[in-house]
Amino acid sequence: MKKNNFKISIIISLMVLLSHCDSNISNSSGALDFDRSEQVYVPPGEYDSYYAFLSGGFSGQLSVYGLPSGRLLKIIPVFSVDAEKGYGFNEETKPLLNTSFGSIPWGDSHHPDISQTNGELDGRWIYINENNTPRIAKIDLSLFETTEIIEIPNTAGNHSSSYVTENTEYVIAGTRFSIPVPQKDIPINQYEGNFKGALSFLKVNSDNGEMNLSFQILMPGFNYDKAHPGRGPSHGWFFYTTYNTEEAYSLQEVNSSQNDKDYIAAVNWKKAEKYINEGNYKTIKTNYAHNIYNEETQTGETKWIKEVRVLDPSNCPGLVYFLPTPKSPHGCDVDPSGEYIVGSGKLSANVTVHSFSKMIDAIKQKKFSGEAYGIPILSFDAVHVGTVKQAGLGPLHTEFDNLGNAYTSFFISSEVVKWKLGTWEVIDRKPTFYSVGHLMIPGGNSRKPFGEYALAMNKITKDRYLPTGPEVTQSAQLYNIKGDKMKLLLDFPTVGEPHYAAAIPAGLIKDKSKKLYKLEENFHEYVSHSGLETKVVRNGQDVHVYMTTIRSHFTPDNIEGIKVGDKVYFHVTNLEQDYDVPHGFAIIGANTSEILIMPGQTETIIWEPKKVGVWPFYCSDFCSALHQEMQGYVRVSPKNSNIELSWSLDN
């Protein structure tokens, strides 16, 4: 019966679809959907062709999706704690969240960027910025875990971040809000001239991707909104959009929008390196956290750094030039050839394009129209090369394909507009649903974009999904961009509000993805390499339990002699050496989270028993047919009891 019903319903559906198609071809549903669904359908057991890394916005995390299916593969915890994974709760990852303001459990993640070699994605690391308490994180793409977080001093609203240069020489970070540098107690109305905008250059170790804050450039007190590196001929330069060149400090909605043009700041970082090498810098006192997760000890550690080198552009001729750009530009994007610098005036209908080669000529010929705080302002006509006119309302961000086309998101008019570099003519436009922010084309921030898909990340979804109370999901939309006309293929919900994203062909990283931690390479301070090394050690009120897991038992699984008021550290080593066999550890009344231990890994969770009794612990990740048996007991005695510490041996 059921089968017949099914067949009948398929036939009816087909008939409906076909008739629908005949009567109204342009309708958005109907036969056309077969074509669209085929393009995003990844059959069970097969892989997507791209990894897409979407910033989690106010979730603070980085989510990993497969494209074209839009399937969520993983949420990598970065700036926010994640109880599911024990991130920020276990002793190993707690240090990653240290800042000079103390430990912070939340962040606002914005602009992921994948490391590059010769201007092409190399898929080794991904960097992402935290906007609120300025930080940059590194995620290792063999582990898909956060392995470093560095705080950026002297900045606030870490927004024009975290982009890499074409050989990953630097990751940069720029301040959105200007502040007194160094911080001091002054009236807010003394903003003008006293507030500075620091642009930070973090030197990357090419072996392990580690960052070091090499120097900062102390710019005038504008807002530095977005940035992109030069590439090819413009390699060695970095470009930043600015707004609030009015230096307003109140009701900025109005007061920061007075000037007809703000600037794109062109920074010659090779020249900055020269000034640093020549000693033409000042060192200022500061204090910031540099947190590194050591893969060998599987443990994070915080170093406190006390000073930073700063360059004053008014003392460094040739370091910075301003390119006038209309209407509070937001996106600052450089095309794959490195010649065009696109500024999207967010309060305008136009997209402004400058030419790098014209800029170099203008500098040589000193075509200046003024200066700001000692920084030359180049004449608009001397650098401007084209304008995409009346393309839409509220341009924000531009991405590029490999065929000389650009794609700009328009927030106010909710659309993606495709236009031609060089002729500046609009080729196509498609609506987004709704209010698109960033766009992302895989490899978009590199010399070699993969012009197959564009992903629009929208701020508002309203009626696109089943309603879920006042708060509804954020959304991404996937477009096929292979032909002249873009085709909307898919909507899928996202975690938090995605700002920028980065994507890479799956083949470039999937085979480097680590499957487990090798036990013999585990140098955790509290590792037990086998059940024979397990023990329980008391040190005053601290009790260290060296524990192992393997399908499906804990060693030891009975512990006695724990007392109320003790601080019990469970150091749990997962002895499995097979792919995808994590074990969890959870104990009743723990004021933290579970821990989730990957094969060959050691993790530590603290338990502070408050009540006398016999309390169970268990494995929280279904590990085998005997998972339900994977448990143990801890006997907790009164504070003053004399019960000796003892534990079960696995013999």
Added chain:
Amino acid sequence: MRILKIIFLITGIILLSSCGETKEKKKKFSYERKHNSSSNLKEVNDNNNNFIKASETIDLINKGFGPVKDIDLSEEINSSMANRGSELFKKYCTSCHKIGKKFIGPPPNKILKRRTPEWVMNMIINPEQMIKKDPLAKKLLIEFNGAPMANQNISEEQARSILEYFRTLN
């Protein structure tokens, strides 16, 4: 649903009645408790004299499934190799296997009296395939409570050392 209820009822009755029966004999509640065979490896199940446990079955022909096809054992035991094997066994195997007694899995003592060297190495290197395809390995999984042999990513060379170590065990 109804069937489920009936099953529950029957199980309940069996449990209750068996509990009553054993109360006088044993201190501990036990329903058809398995006899621990660790004291005597050759022990045959009392209930059925024709039934030999998988762990006690002798099969010196079957080489199992996996990369190891042919192993030549020299007369002399290579003691440095056996020492290496002993260390590896301690590190990767003792969570489930103890010398001379049954634990999560069977003890490795005198294993070469019951199995081919190839079978032993394939079981160490390739347990997932073995418990799917090899008839003895399948039975072992049932005998040992459904606890699957964990793949500890042991290399062929390491497995060979462990095998050499097993030869030293009485």
